[in-house]
Amino acid sequence: MENFISHEDHPTEEINISVNDQQHWICTVKENIRKKSEDSYTPEYVSIGPLHREKPELANMQKEKSTHFSAFLLRINTAKLRKMKNFMGDNEERIRKFYEGESKLFSCPYREMVLLDAVFILELFLRYYEKSILLNNQYHQYTGITRDLLLFENQLPYFLLEELYILASPVDGAKQPYPPFMALCCKFFRKCLPNNQPSEVEGKHFLDMIRCALLKNHPTAGQTGRIVHFSSAVELKKCGVNFKSFDGEGMLNVRFQKKRGRLEWFKKYNPPWFKEGQLLNPKLIIEPITEDLIHNLIALEESCYTFEAYICDYILLMGYLINSKEDVGLLLKEYIIEFHHTDPDKVVKMIKVLCEDINKSSVCHKSNNLEMAALHEDCCIYGGPFHVSKENEAFYVPNDISIGPFYHGRSKLEYMEANKIRYHADFSRRTSTEKLKEFKIFIKIHEQDIRNYYSEQFKLLRNKFITIILYDAIFIIELFLKFYENKRDELVKLKHLNGIMKDLQVFGNQLPYFVLEKLYKLVFDNQRQTYNGMVYPSFLRLSCNFFLGSTSDCLEVSEQVKIKHFIDLRRYVVLRGFPPQAYAESNIGRTVVLGIPGACKLYKSGVKFKAVDGNSINIEFEKKGRLFEKAELRIPKFEVNSGTECLFHNVIVFEQYCYKFETHFSNYILLLGSLIQDERDAELLMKKEIMDTFNLRYFVVKMFKKLCVDYASTGSYYYHIARALKAFYFKDEPTNNAMSTSTSGSCCLL
Secondary structure, three states, X not given: OOXXXXXXXXXXXXXXXXXXXXXXXXXXXXXXXXXXXXXXXXXXXXXXXXXXXXXXXHOOHHHHHHHXXXXXXXXXXXXXXXXXXXXXXXXXXXXXXXXXXXXXXXXXXHHHXXXXXXXXXXXXXXXXXXXXXXXXXXXHHHHHHHHHOOOOOOOOOHHHHHHHHHHHOOOOOOOOOOOOHHHXXXXXXXXXXXXXOOOOOOOOOHHHHHHHHHOOOOOOOOOOEEOOEXXXXXXXXXXXXEEEEEOOOOOOOOEEEEEEOHHHHXXXXXXXXXXXXXXXXXXXXXOOOHHHHHHHHHHHHHHHOOOOOHHHHXXXXXXXXXXXXXXXXXXXXXXXXXXXXXXXXXXXXHHHHHHHOOOOXXXXXOHXXXXXXXXXXXXXXXXXXXXXXXXXXXXXXXXXOOOOOOOOOOHHHHHHHHHHHHHHHHHHOOOOHHHHHHHHHHHHHOHHHHHOOEOOOOOOOHHHXXXXXXXXXXXXXXXXXXXXXXXXXXXXXXXXXXXXXXXXXXXXXXXXXXXXXXXXXXHOOOOOEEEOOEEEOOHHHXXXXXXXXXXXXHOOXXXXXXXXXXXXXXXXXXXXXOOHHHHOHHHXXXXXXOOOOOXXXXXXXXXXXXXXXXXXOOOXXXXXXOOOOEEEEEEEOEEOOOOHHHHHXXXXXXXXXXXXXXXXXXXXXXXXXXXXXXXXXXXXXXXXXXXXXXXXXXXXXXXXXHHHHOOOOOEOOOHHHHHHHHHHHOOOOOOOOOOEEEOOOOXXXX
């Protein structure tokens, strides 16, 4: 060993160095990651490099290293030995920069250690290629050493190993030609590579080489965004997603293909979110070292690939797909995963532990993953375009004012920006400069929470985004206050107010409700705060006063309910008190029955229509008599005005995106749409004082047709009423029908 390195060629003093402005590729695993799975980052058989060299439990491998070193010396001559030694000295600085932090690099013992480790690896790989391994306990030591050579902290620079291999080639007395060093590495690590294919990129070290191989054919460009929640494999399967395994295109090249469902021919009853999909996923083979390997790949990406954490993305995706052993069983059956040395419960546990290592705020770089998953569990404001008919597109775009980032900057809405500034000045006179600063600080602190509400990751600078939210929030609060105070300035006049009220109920034109409520409380911190001689209600009541004309409809809104935005508030007031059994399991898949006769036909067949007082959707259908000779359909009164259609459209599309399996309001509209098929039906409901349309019969018929054209329910609480109405009309008793069938809920309609 003393003859391998000449002390005269390089100085022996220690050089302490810290290179903070360079990219380090061999680092100590971050403490918050290491403490969860300490053993996954610690070598069990052999230390490579400086970070674990002094651990006494690894001292036994020094004898194996010396044996391999002696065997390697028999392959080379003195001239090659000198070239290898000189290469080490010439690249001292480059090697040093691979390591993070201060290390006592390139003292003579350190250089001996690095070269001993490098030669051990070269001889190990050559012996493996020749099938003449020198290890005593060949299988266990080979498996353990393979694992140790892939630990993040246990690496040597790849370029060092490759150059030493080249300098030593052609190997003296070789019985067979030797392949390039990359091919030698891929043969040794074949079980860790997808489909045993060699990587075309060398990587910075062995662990990075594995990462490069896994990323083969992986798209590195595309839409990015946080991925936090979507359904498990079993749940996706139930919703029509099929799983298919494929080989040969890279381990992480997951693709999601979607197509319209079988009901495409019947567009009216095919909701835009109902699709058949296929998840194409390369097979994941779980070996004994898989868990430790992935732990270290995650640690590598957390340290060196912060904005290219593709392995982390993949593991998060698998973490959402695998929530139970049933999910594992499904993926095993579909050949998405394969394992022989573990069981489904351990696979579930492994995936969960791996996901705990990953920073959940990291971005997802696969655009097709975003098609499967909501951006965030709080995401509830979408800007379109929605899957609606062309004639309905205008209902989802504001015409007078932009609120929030989706429509900000649209030329036709810019004239309202001056009014926002004016309202900001009016509001500032209600409060102090300190309170306004608190407003801005609150928005800054909750900026990410606010962004989570939106379906897009806006490329707005932080100050710009905060300013938009601040001015829009203050505008809304000041508008509500002026309306409550009955101060009729030019915006609060009826001509402008109706347009603004419509725009504040457009799905993509929303602010998170918690922002508005919090800013309001900063000024009116008590529920009944007096200001300039007036008593002000809570912001919830103030909102109801603006949209509904009174605060009485909000009396029963629970403080524990988390209102998302104004559309959600309108829906909540509509459905508050809706019975828990409203969406019983038996109703799943039972939509409103097709072919329900219109109101006039039902009336002629003997169904009486009765108006019920109160803002509600407590529709009840009662049949009396053994032969069902009498029938009465009780419908609460409702009003249709100029803003009704826009509101209904936006509540329906909101339900389809955020309450896919609780589309109660949409089901109510479908039932009314079935009853109102022409002007005579509308006239009958007006005559019975069920509907007040200001004599706009044709408008109402057209409105309900447009409301129903883009929507279908997955289950309706009105299923039995619809069946009973149809059966009564044809004098045919429906199956599973009681003597009296009814449904109830509550709604406040415009």
